[in-house]
Amino acid sequence: MADPRLEVIGRRLAGVKKIIAVSSGKGGVGKSMIATTLALALSRRGYRVGLLDLDFTSPATHVILGVEGLQPEEEKGIIPPVAHGLRYMSIVFYAVDEPAPLRGAAVSEAIIELMAITRWGELDYLVIDMPPGIGDATLDMIRLTPGISFLAVTTPSRVAFETVRKLLRLLRELEVPVVGVVENMVMNPSSRVRSQVEGIGIPYLGAIVFDPEVEEALGDVERLMGTRFAEAVGRIASELSQQIP
Amino acid sequence: MHEWALAEGVVSTATRIAEEQELKEITEITVRIGELQQIDREILEFALDQQRTPLMRNAKFTLESIPAKLRCRVCGEEWRFSPDDLGEEISEAIHFVPEMAHVYLKCPRCGSPDFEVVEGRGVWLASIKGVKDGG
Numbered sequence: 239m240a241d242p243r244l245e246v247i248g249r250r251l252a253g254v255k256k257i258i259a260v261s262s263g264k265g266g267v268g269k270s271m272i273a274t275t276l277a278l279a280l281s282r283r284g285y286r287v288g289l290l291d292l293d294f295t296s297p298a299t300h301v302i303l304g305v306e307g308l309q310p311e312e313e314k315g316i317i318p319p320v321a322h323g324l325r326y327m328s329i330v331f332y333a334v335d336e337p338a339p340l341r342g343a344a345v346s347e348a349i350i351e352l353m354a355i356t357r358w359g360e361l362d363y364l365v366i367d368m369p370p371g372i373g374d375a376t377l378d379m380i381r382l383t384p385g386i387s388f389l390a391v392t393t394p395s396r397v398a399f400e401t402v403r404k405l406l407r408l409l410r411e412l413e414v415p416v417v418g419v420v421e422n423m424v425m426n427p428s429s430r431v432r433s434q435v436e437g438i439g440i441p442y443l444g445a446i447v448f449d450p451e452v453e454e455a456l457g458d459v460e461r462l463m464g465t466r467f468a469e470a471v472g473r474i475a476s477e478l479s480q481q482i483p
Numbered sequence: 484m485h486e487w488a489l490a491e492g493v494v495s496t497a498t499r500i501a502e503e504q505e506l507k508e509i510t511e512i513t514v515r516i517g518e519l520q521q522i523d524r525e526i527l528e529f530a531l532d533q534q535r536t537p538l539m540r541n542a543k544f545t546l547e548s549i550p551a552k553l554r555c556r557v558c559g560e561e562w563r564f565s566p567d568d569l570g571e572e573i574s575e576a577i578h579f580v581p582e583m584a585h586v587y588l589k590c591p592r593c594g595s596p597d598f599e600v601v602e603g604r605g606v607w608l609a610s611i612k613g614v615k616d617g618g
């Protein structure tokens with residue numbers, strides 16, 4: 239028996255130039271904030287950008303974007319709706335406000351299903367908000383999407399960085415490209431994370447100072463893009479965009 | 484037209500297998516459809532027919548329905564999925580992403596959402612028959 243979905247995933251992504259999976263070892267480091275803001279920042283630089291929320295059990299990008307009343311269009315699969323200029327896909331279109339208690343195998347199935355039916359069209363970037371850790375979603379995306387690259391998010395905390403180090407090691411062993419590491423929620427600037435990241439030969443994309451304004455800007459994209467946080471993410475977007483001609 | 488995407492996968496998988504097995508013609512493609520996904524057979528048949536390649540121009544598409552059997556991981560209860568009592572929105576959510584069953588369905592005995600789909604989840608290419616090159 240053959241799973242027909244696996245055959246078409248590559249085709250669904252054929253028009254996407256670069257896939258960036260925003261990932262971390264632990265939760266709570268600001269992945270969703272960075273993924274969403276990075277997607278918006280790239281879009282505002284004139285790129286065609288998609289945002290995929292793959293954190294099925296704890297989706298959050300819709301809260302950051304303030305998405306309401308959108309639904310994918312059905313046309314030989316599904317076409318993600320446009321939210322603030324982004325082609326946007328999230329499990330909340332189907333789970334709405336309900337909790338989605340999914341085991342690993344179910345997460346895998348849902349990822350395969352969504353990747354097989356979502357027609358992204360032509361995009362310069364597809365930014366993916368990954369669930370934390372190196373479990374099913376990470377392994378599936380590496381298996382299913384050749385050409386994927388990762389952006390790892392850490393905080394200055396040794397607890398967070400220790401888990402990111404393992405993520406980076408796994409990616410290196412699997413020869414998956416890493417565009418770099420972002421140090422988020424910095425309160426007391428230090429070069430410790432930077433030197434460790436550079437020590438393992440991975441680009442350090444920058445430190446983002448903890449910005450209390452962000453919480454107030456959730457759901458209000460214009461306000462969000464005016465924060466110091468978004469300014470810092472914008473610099474990272476500019477740096478990353480130099481990698482695409 | 485989510486069926487269209489699945490049909491595309493079936494056609495493309497059948498083509499790859501036929502190439503691997505050096506078939507010059509595919510005569511029959513059997514597709515197994517799990518009831519959980521509530522695939523519209525007519526639309527799937529239409530989509531398969533529309534996407535036929537020359538390699539399968541005379542192929543017969545056989546669609547087999549597999550009842551969806553669910554088993555609770557907490558109390559062991561087994562039951563059969565029935566879409567009848569679900570509203571349209573819930574039905575559609577499960578249609579697009581069958582794992583949404585864990586969002587909307589509960590074990591009829593103990594109320595847990597922690598159940599497994601023992602069989603009848605998605606769409607599978609069960610077998611293809613054909614004529615070998617030079618045969």
